[in-house]
Amino acid sequence: MSFRAQYNGTCAANCGFRIHEGDEIERDDDGRFRHVDCVPKPDPTTLGPKEVVCGICWLVKPCRCDE
Numbered sequence: 001m002s003f004r005a006q007y008n009g010t011c012a013a014n015c016g017f018r019i020h021e022g023d024e025i026e027r028d029d030d031g032r033f034r035h036v037d038c039v040p041k042p043d044p045t046t047l048g049p050k051e052v053v054c055g056i057c058w059l060v061k062p063c064r065c066d067e
Contacts, residue, residue, distance in 0.1 A: 001023065001026065002024050002026040002036045002066075003023055003024075003025065003026070004023070004024060005021055005022060005023045005024075005025045005033070006021060007021060008020055008021055009033060009036050011033070011034050011038055012030070012032035012033060012034040013028070013035065013039065014032040015035060015037035015038045017035070018031060019034075019035065023035060024036045024037075027044070033049065047060070050053050
């Protein structure tokens, strides 16, 4: 749910722009404020649809185990 900012601040999405009073903002999953148009930070613990984890070294393939 978005709302208008009442105060100036820093965008949690690190977009490079400050939040200004009146900007449309929302809370992210960590409870910090970001612009509605900013893409949320990607979760480093999720794999992409074509990524495979190596069963030996536990890194995303390609890895040294494939050599």
